[in-house]
Amino acid sequence: MEGKTILLVEDNPDHQELTRRALAAADIFMFTVILGEGPEALEFLHAEGAWADRDGKRLPALMLLDLKLGASDGVEILRRVRQDARTKMLPVVLLTSSSSQADISRAYAAGANGYVVKPVDFDEYSSALRAIAAFWLDVNVAP
Amino acid sequence: MTEQPGTHEIPGLVVEPARILRAARLCGAGALALGAVGLLGWIFGIPALQSVLPGLASMKANTAFGLSLCGLALALTGDPAGRLRRPLAATAAVLAILIGSLTLFEFLFALDLHFDQAVFKDSTGSALPYYPRRKAPTTAACLILTGTGLLASSVRSARARACARWAGLAVFAVAVIAATGYVYGVRPVGVVAYHTTQMAVHTAAAFLLLSAGIALSRPTEGWVATVLARDAGGSIARRLLPAAVGVPLVGGLIFHSGQRAGWYGEEFVIAAVVVTTVLLTSAATCAAAARLGRADLRRRASEEELRRLNFELESRVAGRTAELASANRELEAFASAVSHDLVAPLRTVDGFAAALQHDLGPSLGEPATSHVRRIRGAAQLMGARIEALLDLSHVGRVEMKREEIDLSAMARDTGEALRAAEPTRAVDFRVQPGLRASGDARLVRALLDNLVGNAWKFTAKRSPSVVEVGLEPGGAFFVRDNGAGFEPARATKLFQPFERLHAQDEYGGHGIGLATARRIVERHGGEIRAEGVPGAGATFRFTLGG
Structure with missing residues (x-):
């Protein structure tokens, strides 16, 4: 997993911290970029604005996207990721609290590669992250 | 007759x-x-x-x-x-x-x-x-x-x-x-x-x-029925026939007696009878026609009224349908908000309690270690309850698609999942082969998960644990276990949300599963009943309508 990056987009600072800990508990010591806002994530991916000095050709191996971000809608961010030729093949897994059927359909319709409901139990959450990382970073062959 | x-x-x-x-x-x-x-x-x-x-x-x-x-x-x-x-x-x-x-x-x-x-x-x-x-x-x-x-x-x-x-x-x-x-x-x-x-x-x-x-x-x-019928034809016949029969006969008799008395000749009798007959039967015809016309007018008015009421009813139904759809959408949005906004803090509670356990470990000491465990237990239980409530609300709203279901295969899948979740438990799980049902596959799956899951849970203290799924001669499916059972008096209360069979820490669970099971069965137009003997097991019977 050398050189691979995970991009986590999550607006709740508590959950940012918890996800970081859950990744660590799952022995995933990978470079993780954590961003709180959707537009900022887009700037990061396109190497624009605050991230203009980033190498735009280097995309993260996986984007973990929350469905409900403070000001923006996760699905909307996903749609914009898919619209851009540079990022349209980026693996994106939605990591969310909502198990509502409408949200699930909306996410897949917008081009999600996966939809994971975050368990309340921290240990279960950690195992879920381990499974996600194992598949998307190890098993899966990226574009 | x-x-x-x-x-x-x-x-x-x-x-x-x-x-x-x-x-x-x-x-x-x-x-x-x-x-x-x-x-x-x-x-x-x-x-x-x-x-x-x-x-x-x-x-x-x-x-x-x-x-x-x-x-x-x-x-x-x-x-x-x-x-x-x-x-x-x-x-x-x-x-x-x-x-x-x-x-x-x-x-x-x-x-x-x-x-x-x-x-x-x-x-x-x-x-x-x-x-x-x-x-x-x-x-x-x-x-x-x-x-x-x-x-x-x-x-x-x-x-x-x-x-x-x-x-x-x-x-x-x-x-x-x-x-x-x-x-x-x-x-x-x-x-x-x-x-x-x-x-x-x-x-x-x-x-x-x-x-x-x-x-x-x-x-x-025949004509008796025609004349005495309670309809427009009968009404006309009853009004015209007496005139048609009576006027010539009576008129003839009256004018004929005048002729015999020598007041006038035979020609006058004929003329008089004809004129009388023409006048009186015409009058009777006009009266009957006017009456029929009024009845027709009333009938058309009531038909118009009926059409208007029908139209009103249709538009009201359409309105209610739209309201219902909008209420459904609102509920859906509400459920989504609940799952995000209520569950997210719980995850924080559990996550940081886990962080305490992890970071301090044994140095936390007693009773703090136990307190942290309880905090996590409560957070997780509340998470499970919210999820179950969302399931219950979802089961009530989701669109149903009836299809042919291999209930035996579905029950075996449920059993496999339960076995995998608790590999240490030995449960004698018997499924009658060839069970077929008609219903929404996802909902019926949830129903079986609930009923078989319950049976699994309440046989934890039995050895051997026996859970059976089958069809009764009467046509009802059943899920039977030899577990803890319950007081027969509580058989109907069980299906209310948050109604629990046993003390919380004895068996766990959120108390919403059977309410969900009942709602699934009712949405199929079926019935569900519970029968139990304390300490000797429980049987849940259900039908799926259709």
Whole structure:
């Protein structure tokens, strides 16, 4: 997993911290970029604005996207990721609290590669992250 | 009245059929009485009973007998009691036909079989020269027709009963001619008078009664049904018929008596009768038409009202449907908000409690370690409850798609999942093979997960644990276990949300699973029941409608 990056987009600072800990508990010591806002994530991916000095050709191996971000809608961010030729093949897994059927359909319709409901139990959450990382970073062959 | 299958439908009669039948039987009794009067006249030799007034034609003895027979046959119709009734009535009718036929035969072949005088000698002096002691051929024909009509009206064939009605009508026509003859004081003249005796007054009356009785004995068929029907046609008939029949008859009688008094000539009678008839029947027609027109107007108004109400109902239904859809969308949004906004803090609680455990570990010490464990337990339980509540609400809203389900395979899948979740438990899980059901696959799957999951949970303290899924002979599926069971008195309360079978820490669970199970079953139009014995297990039976 050398050189691979995970991009986590999550607006709740508590959950940012918890996800970081859950990744660590799952022995995933990978470079993780954590961003709180959707537009900022887009700037990061396109190497624009605050991230203009980033190498735009280097995309993260996986984007973990929350469905409900403070000001923006996760699905909307996903749609914009898919619209851009540079990022349209980026693996994106939605990591969310909502198990509502409408949200699930909306996410897949917008081009999600996966939809994971975050368990309340921290240990279960950690195992879920381990499974996600194992598949998307190890098993899966990226574009 | 014997209801015949296949008789045409009528919208009910203005008079109860039973009362019409009673009237038919009364007609029969009247005819029987008139016939008996004639017979008595011959037995005791009383001319007044034979011919009512001196000089008028007499009711011959065999006519009297024939009329009595017909009257008897009619009086016996429609009486539900008595098994002898029908053969007796038929015999009487056949005898009447026989008497009429013999007389007609004599007339046709100019024979005298002497049966007219067989019992009573007719000694009355008659002015008529030809066969004075024999009844009129019209009377003979009427006897045959009446007897035939009586026989045919009790037959199952609709065509035969139609013939009976026509026979009755023919008798009516002949009797009316004879009766009006008497009322108008007309004597047969010329060839007719030379060849026949006249029909006696009371014979004509008896035939009128008999013909009316034949028609009335089948009140739900023919013109009786048409006239007495509770519809526009019947209403018109009831208004026009009396005028059509009564005006010419009564008018004729009135103007004719004036002519006899010498006030005017015959031409005036004809003109007067025609004009009266035209005027009065026209008036009756106009009145009936106006009435029908008003009824039609009312009917059209109520049809319009009905259409308006229908339209209103439809638009109201459409409105309610839209409201319901919008309420559903709101609920969906609410569920989504709940799952995010209520569950997210719980995850924080559990996550940081886990962080405490992880970071401090053994140095946390007791009782702090236990407190942290309890915090996490409570957070996780609340998370599970919220999830179960969302499931319950989802099950109520989700669109159903009924399909054929292999219930046995589905139950085995559920069992495998439960086994995988608790590999240390040994449960004897028996699924009856070949169970098939019709239902929404996802909902039924959730139902089985709930019921089998419950059984799994409540057999934890049994050895061996037995969980069975099968179909009862009555058609209900069942999930049975040998677990903790429950008090029978609580069987219905179980299906309410948050109703728990056992103390929280004994078995765990959120208390919403059975409410969800019931909602799934109800959405399929089925039923679910629980049966339990404390300490001996529980059985849940359910059907899936459709």
